[in-house]
Amino acid sequence: MINSRRVRRWTSNLMVGVVGLTVLIGILPLFLILGTLVVKGAGSLNLAFFLETPAPVGETGGGVAHAIVGTLLIVAVACLMGLPIGLAAGIHAAEFPGTRLSRATRFLADVMNGTPSIVVGVFAWTWVVARQGHFSGLAGSVALALLMIPMVMRTTEELILLVPNALREAALALGYSRWRTSLTIVARTALPGLVTGSLLAVARIAGETAPLLFTALGSQFMRTDVTQPMSALPLAVFAYATGPYEEWHRLAWASALVLILLVLFLSLLTRLATRSRFGSHE
Amino acid sequence: MTDWIPALEARGFGLSYGSSRILEEISFTVPTGSVAAIIGPSGCGKSTFLRSVNRLNDLVPTTSYDGDLLIEGVSVFRPDTDLVDLRLQVGMVFQRPNPFPKSIYENVAYGPRLNRLGSRKDLPTLVERCLQRAALWDEVKDRLHESAMGLSGGQQQRLCIARALANEPQVLLMDEPCSALDPIATQRIEELIFELKQQYTIIIVTHNMQQAARVSDSTGFFESGRLIEYGPTEQIFTAPTQDRTEAYITGRFG
Ligand SMILES: Nc1ncnc2c1ncn2[C@@H]1O[C@H](COP(=O)(O)OP(=O)(O)OP(=O)(O)O)[C@@H](O)[C@H]1O
Ligand SMILES: [Mg+2]
DSSP states (O other), X not given: OHHHHHHHHHHHHHHHHHHHHHHHHHHHHHHHHHHHHHXXXXXXXXXXXXXXXXXXXXXXXXXXXXXXXXXXXXXXXXXXXXXXXXXXXXXXXXXXXTSHHHHHHHHHHHXXXXXXXXXXXXXXXXXXXXXXXXXXXXXXXXXXXXXXXXXXXXXXXXXXXXXXXHHHHXXXXXXXXXXXXXXXXXXXXXHHHHHHHHHHHHHHHHTOOHHHHTTTBOOSSOOOOTTSOBOOHHHXXXXXXXXXXXXXXXXXXXXXXXXXXXXXXXXXXHHHHTOOSSOOOO | OTTOOOSEEEEEEEEEETTEEEEEEEEEEEOTTOEEEEEOOTTSSHHHHHHHHTTGXXXXXXXXXEEEEEETTXXXXXXXXXXXXXXXXXXXXOSSOOOOSSXXXXXXXXXXXXXXXXXXXXXXHHHHHHHHHTTXXXXXXXXXXXXXXXXXXXXXXXXXXXXXXXXXXXXXXXXXXXXXXXXXXXXXXXXXXXXXTTTOEEEEEOSOHHHHHHHXXXXXXXXXXXXXXXXXXXXXXXXXXXXXXHHHHTXXXX
C-alpha cells in the first residue's frame, strides 16, 4: 500500500515536471521572437517612425505611417465585409444545424479554412484586381475578409452551441420568434465569446502577407483611398527586408515590431472585452 | 353544455420522439378558470405533455404528434397556428429555473417589452407587480439591475414565475414550480395560484401530493405515458377508481 502510494506520488511529480518542461519549450519561441524584434527593432522606434512616410532612398529617418494607416484601413474594410457574414453564417449553422444550407456552409468553411492564404490572394486578384485593372487596398480587404469568414464562422458556431438550450426554450416560451431568440438571447449570451473570437480573427489576418502581395501591392505613399494600391505593415516588412540597404533592414525590424505590438494590443483588447457585465450562463 | 369551450382539451393525444412512444391516448379537459394538477412518477411524460401544449417540443426534430390539443377550442397543431401568438396565450414555468443572463428587471420586462404589451411608461409598475405576485419583490427591490444569475435557485425560480406572469397569458403551464422553494415561498406561490385562478387557467405538474390536493380543482394521474385517471381532485385523492392511482397516492407505488 505505502509503496504504491509512493510510486503514485513519484509518477505524479514526474508528469508535472514533464508538462512544465513542454510548456517552457512551447513558449520559448515566442520569447525568442519578441526578444529579437525588440533588440533589432526598438532602436529605430521613435515618434517620426509612427508619423512619417519613408524617406527617399539613401537618407536616414522616415517612418511607416503609410503602412500603419494602410493596415488599419485594409483590416477595417475586411472586417466590415467578413465579420457580418462570418457571424451570421456561424449563428445560422449552430441554430439550424440539420438544414442542408448549414451543412453546406460548414463544409465550405472547412475547405476555406484549409486553403493556403496565397490561393485566396490569387482569387481576390482575379475577382477584384483583374476587373478593376489595377491593384488596390480593397482587393486586399477582400482577400483578408475571405480568410476571416471561415474562422469567424466556425468559432461563432462553437460558441453559440455552448449556450444552454434552456435559455432558448425560455425565450421561445415567452413568445419570441426563432430569429429574435437567436439574436437577442442566444447571441447576446455568447457575445463576450463572439467578441473574443472576432478579435482573434482580426489579429490573425492583420499579419497576413501573402494575400496582400498581389492585391494591395504596397506603396511608398500615404494613401487613404482603398481603391488605390496601399501599403500595409506586413508588406512594408517584406519590402524592406528584401531590399538591398542596411537602413531598410533596420526599418523592416522596426515595422515587424510594430506589427507584433498591434496584434498584442488586439489580444489585450480581447481580454478586456471578455469581462462581461453579467457573466455567462454557466 | 354543448357550447361550453374548455381552456384546454386533449383529444386522444399521443407523441413520439423518433421511434420511442412517450405519450399515448391522452384525453381530458380543463375548464377555464380552474387549476389542473398532473401527478405521476418520474419519466412518465408530464413535462413532455406540458411542452406539447405550447409546442416547445417542435424543437426536437424527431417529434411526431397524433390526436389533438385544443386551447380555447382551437387546435394548437393547425398549419396556420402562429407559434408566437400561441406562446403569448400559453405561458410556461420550467422545471429547472432558466433566467436570462441579464438583470432581474430585464428578465421580467423582456416579454412585455418585446410583445408591446402596455406602454413603456407602465413597465416598471408591471415589473414590480409581477415580482410581488411571485413573492420575490421584497428580496430584490434594491438590486433590480443586478444580474439574475446572482440569485439563489429558489429566487431564480420565482423570477421565472414573475417573467411568465408579465406576459399575462390565459393559460399558465407550471412544471414543478415549487421543487426548489422553501415552505414559505411555496405557500406564497400556492396563494398566487389561488389568486391567478380568477383570470387564468393553470396546469401544474407536481410531485407533492399535498400540494396537488391543496391547489387543484382536478387532478390527472399519468403513468408510462398514459393518463390512468382524471377527475375532480377530491375524488382522485379520496376515492380513486383505479388501483394504480390509489397505489401511487398512498405511496404503495411500484
Ligand atoms: N428530447 C428527447 N428525446 C428523446 N426522449 C426524450 C426527450 N425528452 C424526454 N424524453 C423521454 O421522454 C420521457 C418522458 O420525459 P418527461 O421529461 O416528460 O418526464 P416527466 O414526467 O416530466 O419526469 P420528471 O417527473 O422526472 O420531470 C422520458 O422517458 C424521457 O427519457
Ligand atoms: Mg418533468
